[in-house]
Amino acid sequence: MTFHSMWAELLPIGRSPASGGYRRFAWTGADRDCRAWFKEQAETRGLGYETDRNGNQWAWLGDPARGDAVVTGSHLDSVPDGGAFDGPLGVVSSFAALDELRARGAEPTRPLGIVNFGDEEGARFGLACVGSRLTAGQLTVADAHRLTDGDGITLPRAMEAAGHDPDTIGPDPERLARIGAFVELHVEQGRALDLSGDRVGIASAIWPHGRWRFDFAGEANHAGTTRLADRRDPMLAYAETVLAARREAELAGAVATFGKIAVEPNGVNAIPSLVRGWLDSRAAGQDRLDAVVTGVREAAEEYAAAHGVDLAVVRESFTPVVEFDHALRDELARILGKDRDPQLTVPVLGTGAGHDAGILSGSIPTAMLFVRNPTGVSHSPAEFAAEDDCVAGVLALADVLEGLACR
Numbered sequence: 001m002t003f004h005s006m007w008a009e010l011l012p013i014g015r016s017p018a019s020g021g022y023r024r025f026a027w028t029g030a031d032r033d034c035r036a037w038f039k040e041q042a043e044t045r046g047l048g049y050e051t052d053r054n055g056n057q058w059a060w061l062g063d064p065a066r067g068d069a070v071v072t073g074s075h076l077d078s079v080p081d082g083g084a085f086d087g088p089l090g091v092v093s094s095f096a097a098l099d100e101l102r103a104r105g106a107e108p109t110r111p112l113g114i115v116n117f118g119d120e121e122g123a124r125f126g127l128a129c130v131g132s133r134l135t136a137g138q139l140t141v142a143d144a145h146r147l148t149d150g151d152g153i154t155l156p157r158a159m160e161a162a163g164h165d166p167d168t169i170g171p172d173p174e175r176l177a178r179i180g181a182f183v184e185l186h187v188e189q190g191r192a193l194d195l196s197g198d199r200v201g202i203a204s205a206i207w208p209h210g211r212w213r214f215d216f217a218g219e220a221n222h223a224g225t226t227r228l229a230d231r232r233d234p235m236l237a238y239a240e241t242v243l244a245a246r247r248e249a250e251l252a253g254a255v256a257t258f259g260k261i262a263v264e265p266n267g268v269n270a271i272p273s274l275v276r277g278w279l280d281s282r283a284a285g286q287d288r289l290d291a292v293v294t295g296v297r298e299a300a301e302e303y304a305a306a307h308g309v310d311l312a313v314v315r316e317s318f319t320p321v322v323e324f325d326h327a328l329r330d331e332l333a334r335i336l337g338k339d340r341d342p343q344l345t346v347p348v349l350g351t352g353a354g355h356d357a358g359i360l361s362g363s364i365p366t367a368m369l370f371v372r373n374p375t376g377v378s379h380s381p382a383e384f385a386a387e388d389d390c391v392a393g394v395l396a397l398a399d400v401l402e403g404l405a406c407r
Contacts, residue, residue, distance in 0.1 A: 021081030075120035083383025191376035203368035220273035244299035254283035
């Protein structure tokens with residue numbers, strides 16, 4: 001199958017007719033259909049197929065038990081109303097790259113794997129990269145069992161309803177020990193490649209990033225009869241904190257976003273009793289990130305006190321800076337640069353987005369390739385990559401896999 005035909009097959013799954021975006025949430029019907037697509041692609045190519053203890057899918061050319069495997073892939077789930085490329089581009093490109101290797105007559109000397117990591121976006125249970133975190137032992141079984149979606153359904157219940165045994169989840173060091181290198185291809189979530197005129201780039205590092213929940217607790221009351229002076233309105237403190245986050249991010253040269261909010265009792269004619277907002281912040285260095293979060297928290301405390309509102313701040317997740325394996329990164333640069341054209345330099349760039357490759361970097365050598373995104377838009381239906389750039393990404397990935405696995 002061609003890249004185009006695979007892409008066309010996957011494109012309708014989980015797409016919202018209203019927004020044009022995707023709602024491929026973990027352990028839902030759309031996720032099931034994406035998993036079925038992955039399994040079919042593996043079986044069509046005669047690859048070995050398995051689902052691991054944490055629900056991640058694997059397709060194998062060669063016996064992974066031999067060890068020192070080269071693995072590529074990404075994820076198929078999405079954020080709410082996300083774009084088509086974030087995650088799926090890496091999975092589709094992996095199968096297309098394998099097809100390209102076969103067309104070249106390349107013979108792998110190391111096992112070659114393709115993976116679809118489960119629940120990378122964290123859209124349903126609020127924690128990103130659940131599948132890879134569990135595998136790498138960065139998420140405990142107890143904490144995983146406490147993850148709950150907006151309807152009160154726990155992760156174990158959701159997995160069980162989808163036909164996966166939740167009692168099997170947990171660290172998988174034996175599997176990771178078989179992998180010698182993991183290379184993830186991803187659409188760029190920014191415009192660096194578009195500005196430089198390059199179709200493909202190599203990742204240098206992932207910025208430190210995290211998610212913090214701000215709970216502003218006030219007093220519910222009637223919107224029409226309660227004097228302004230008598231109100232304990234948590235929405236005011238929250239609104240001012242959102243503006244403070246923008247100021248702090250600008251001062252630190254970082255990014256900060258309040259993109260999710262929950263309000264109780266959530267009535268048009270009721271002053272809220274509780275406003276819960278989630279802060280996502282990322283920066284090029286740990287000191288900058290600390291400055292942003294500290295500044296936002298201090299501002300929130302000040303605003304809460306001014307409006308007679310109680311405040312609680314909970315850090316829900318955090319990932320320190322990830323420096324991709326330098327030797328592997330340099331090998332990718334050699335393969336995509338001097339091996340192709342002695343005059344060619346492949347750009348190396350950092351990113352503020354988290355990825356499964358970042359999670360696995362603490363356990364195995366990992367690297368990433370980026371494909372040009374002309375708009376820079378991501379996590380949106382407007383996310384886009386031109387087909388010729390996607391094909392360039394497939395060929396680059398095939399070159400990398402040939403260089404690493406067919407020596």
